[in-house]
Amino acid sequence: MSSYNWRGIDWRGKELSGTCSADSAQLLHLALQQRGIEPLSIHRRLWPSPTRYREAQNPRKRSATLRRIAAVLEAGTRLDRALRIIAAQEPNPTLRNGLRDARHGVEHGHSITLALGNAMPGLSSTHLAILQAGERSGDIISALQGVADELDRQADLVAQLRRAATYPAVVASAATALITMMLLFVVPRFEVAFGQANQDLPIPTRLVMGAADIFAASLPVLIALLGITLAAALLYRRLYPHSNAAYDLLGRLPWSAGIVNDANMSRWYGTLSRLLGAGIALLEALPLASRTCKCTATAKSLEHIERAIGGGERFAPAVQLYLPQARSSAQLIAIGEESGRLGEMLGICANEHQQSLEQRIQRGAAVIEPALIVFMGIVTAGIVAALYLPIFQLGATIN
Numbered sequence: 001m002s003s004y005n006w007r008g009i010d011w012r013g014k015e016l017s018g019t020c021s022a023d024s025a026q027l028l029h030l031a032l033q034q035r036g037i038e039p040l041s042i043h044r045r046l047w048p049s050p051t052r053y054r055e056a057q058n059p060r061k062r063s064a065t066l067r068r069i070a071a072v073l074e075a076g077t078r079l080d081r082a083l084r085i086i087a088a089q090e091p092n093p094t095l096r097n098g099l100r101d102a103r104h105g106v107e108h109g110h111s112i113t114l115a116l117g118n119a120m121p122g123l124s125s126t127h128l129a130i131l132q133a134g135e136r137s138g139d140i141i142s143a144l145q146g147v148a149d150e151l152d153r154q155a156d157l158v159a160q161l162r163r164a165a166t167y168p169a170v171v172a173s174a175a176t177a178l179i180t181m182m183l184l185f186v187v188p189r190f191e192v193a194f195g196q197a198n199q200d201l202p203i204p205t206r207l208v209m210g211a212a213d214i215f216a217a218s219l220p221v222l223i224a225l226l227g228i229t230l231a232a233a234l235l236y237r238r239l240y241p242h243s244n245a246a247y248d249l250l251g252r253l254p255w256s257a258g259i260v261n262d263a264n265m266s267r268w269y270g271t272l273s274r275l276l277g278a279g280i281a282l283l284e285a286l287p288l289a290s291r292t293c294k295c296t297a298t299a300k301s302l303e304h305i306e307r308a309i310g311g312g313e314r315f316a317p318a319v320q321l322y323l324p325q326a327r328s329s330a331q332l333i334a335i336g337e338e339s340g341r342l343g344e345m346l347g348i349c350a351n352e353h354q355q356s357l358e359q360r361i362q363r364g365a366a367v368i369e370p371a372l373i374v375f376m377g378i379v380t381a382g383i384v385a386a387l388y389l390p391i392f393q394l395g396a397t398i399n
Contacts, residue, residue, distance in 0.1 A: 004019065004020055004025060004028050004042050004043065004044050005017070005018075005019050005042070005043050005044075006018060006019075006020060006028060006032065006039055006041065006042045006043075007039070007040045007041045007042075008032055008037040008038055008039040008040050009037070009038050009040065010036055010037050010038075011036045015040075016037060020118075025042045025044065028042055029042060031114075031117075031118050034105075034110065034114070035101070035104075035105065035118075044238075058155075059122070059151040059152070059154050059155040059158075060151070060152070060155050061092065061095065062095075062120050062122065062123070062148075062151055063147075063148040063149075063151040063152050063155070064148075065086060065090065065095060065099070065120070066116075066120075066144045066145075066147055066148040066151070067144070067145065067148045068086050068089070069082055069083065069086050069144055070141045070144040070145050070148070072085055072086065073140065073141050073144070074141050079106055079112060079140075080103050080106050080107050083099050083100075083102055083103035083106065083115075084100075084103050086099055087099035087100045087103065095119070095120070098118065098119030098120060099119050101115075101118060101119055102115035102116055102118065102119035103115075105118070111132070111135060112131060112135060112140060113128050113131040113132045113135060116128075116131060117131075123147070124291065124292075126150070126271050126275070126288045126289065126291060126292060127147045127150060127151075129275060129278075129280060129284075129285075129288045130143050130146050130147050130150070130274060130275060130278045130280075131143050131144070131147060133275070133278035133279045133280045134146075134278060136279065137278070137279045142278075143278055146274050146277070146278060149274070150270070150271065150274055153270060154267075157263065157266075157267075157354075157357075160358065160361060161361065164361045164362070164364065164365045167365070167369055168365065168368045168369055168372055171369065171372040171373060171376070172372055174376070175372060175375065175376035175379070178376065178380060179376075179379055179380070179383075180215075182380070182383055183211065183212040183215045183216070183383075184212070184215070184216055184219075186383075186387070187208060187209060187212035187383070187387065188212065188216075190209075190387045191209050191212070194390055201390050202386075202389045202390060202393065204382075204385070204386040204389060205386045205387065205389055205390055207386070208382075208383055208386040208387065248295060248296050248297070251295045251297060251298075255364070258356075258360050259357060259360050259361065259364070260294075260295055261295075261298070261325050262353045262354075262356045262357035262360060263294075263357055264292075264293045264294060264295050264298050265323075265325070265326055265329075265349075265350075265353040266350050266353040266354045266357055267292040267293065267294075267350075268289050268290070268292055268293055268298075268302065268350075269329070269346045269347070269349040269350035269353060270346075270347065270350035270354075271288070271289040271292050272285055272286070272289040272343075272346050273343045273344070273346035273347040273350060274343075275288060275289060276342060276343035276346065277343045282309065282315065282342070283306075283309060283310060286302070286305065286306045286309065287306060289302075290302040290303070290306070298323075301322045301323050302322075302323075304318075304322040305318045305319060305322050305323070308321070308322070314334075314337060315333055315337055315342070316330045316331075316333040316334035316337060317330075319333055326349075328352075329349040329352070329353075332345045332348055332349055333345055333346070333349070
C-alpha cells in the first residue's frame with residue numbers, strides 16, 4: 001500500500017487536501033468520491049511518510065484499535081458510538097481522523113468494511129474480505145477480532161525475523177568496522193615503519209599492505225556506490241511497493257528457500273483458514289488468500305490450484321499436485337474436506353509451517369552467529385600476523 005497526496009473540492013465548494021494510503025490512485029479516487037469529495041489531483045509520495053503515518057500503518061497499532069472497537073461493540077454499544085469512543089481515545093492523529101471519517105461514513109449509510117478500509121491505511125483486501133463476510137453473517141465482532149489476529153500474526157513474524165537478524169547484523173557491523181579501522185589506520189603506520197627499515201617484506205605482509213592501499217583509494221567510490229544502491233532500493237520500493245523481486249531472489253538461494261516457503265505457506269494456510277471461518281466460500285477465498293504470497297513461483301502454483309478447483313477437482317489432490325513443498329499437509333486437508341472441518345485443518349497446517357519457520361530461523365541464527373565470529377577472528381588474526389611477521393624475521397636475523 002502506497003501513500004498519496006490528494007487535493008479536491010467538497011460539496012460546498014471548499015478546497016481540501018491531505019495524505020492517504022491506498023492500494024492504487026483509482027481506489028483512492030473512488031473513496032474520496034464516496035465521501036462527497038471530487039478529486040482534482042492525486043500524486044503518489046515517493047519517499048516515506050512522516051512518523052505519524054508510519055505509526056498508523058503499524059500492524060500492532062491497527063490490531064489494538066480493532067480489538068478496542070470489538071470490545072466496545074461486545075458491550076452492546078452501537079457501531080457509530082463505538083467509533084466515536086475509540087476515536088476520542090486514539091492518540092495517533094492519523095488514526096483518530098480516520099476513525100472519525102469512518103464514523104461519518106457509517107452514519108451516512110456506508111458499510112463498516114468501506115469505512116474501516118479508508119480509516120486504517122494498510123488493511124489488505126484479505127482483511128476487508130473478512131470484515132465483509134462478518135457483515136454478511138451479522139457477526140462483525142468476530143470479524144474484527146479475526147482481522148486483529150491476522151495483523152498480530154503478521155507482526156509476530158516480522159518481529160521474529162528482525163530478532164533473528166539483529167545479532168548477526170551487529171556482529172557483521174562490528175567486524176566491518178574493525179577491519180576497516182585496521183586497514184585505514186593500523187596498517188599504514190606499520191608500512192611507514194617498515195619503509196624506514198629498508199627490509200624485504202614477506203609476501204603476506206605485502207599483500208595486506210597492498211589491500212590496505214587499494215581499500216583506502218577506493219573507499220570514496222565504495223561509499224558512493226553504497227549510497228546509490230540504498231537510494232535506488234528505497235526508490236524502487238516506493239515506486240513498486242507490491243514487487244516480489246526480493247522474495248524471488250531469496251527463494252532461489254539454498255539457505256533461504258526453506259524460510260521463504262514456510263513463510264508463504266504459513267500465511268496462505270492461515271489466511272485461508274480465517275476466510276473460511278468467516279463464512280467465505282473456498283472458490284472466493286482462494287484468490288484473496290493467494291495475495292498474501294510473496295513469491296512469484298508459489299503464486300503461479302496457487303493459480304493452478306484455483307483453476308483446478310474451479311474445474312471441479314478436490315482441494316487436497318490439487319495441493320498435492322501443484323504444491324510439492326506442501327504435500328505433507330495434503331492428508332490433513334483431505335481429512336478436513338471429508339469431515340467438513342477444512343478451516344480448522346488449514347489452521348493446523350498454518351501452525352505446522354509456522355513452527356517449521358521458527359525452527360529454520362533458530363537454526364540459521366545458530367549457524368550464522370558463530371560463523372561471523374570465526375570469520376572476524378580469522379581476518380583479524382591474519383592481518384595482525386602479517387604485520388608482525390617482518391618483526392619476527394628481523395629478530396631471527398639479529399639472533
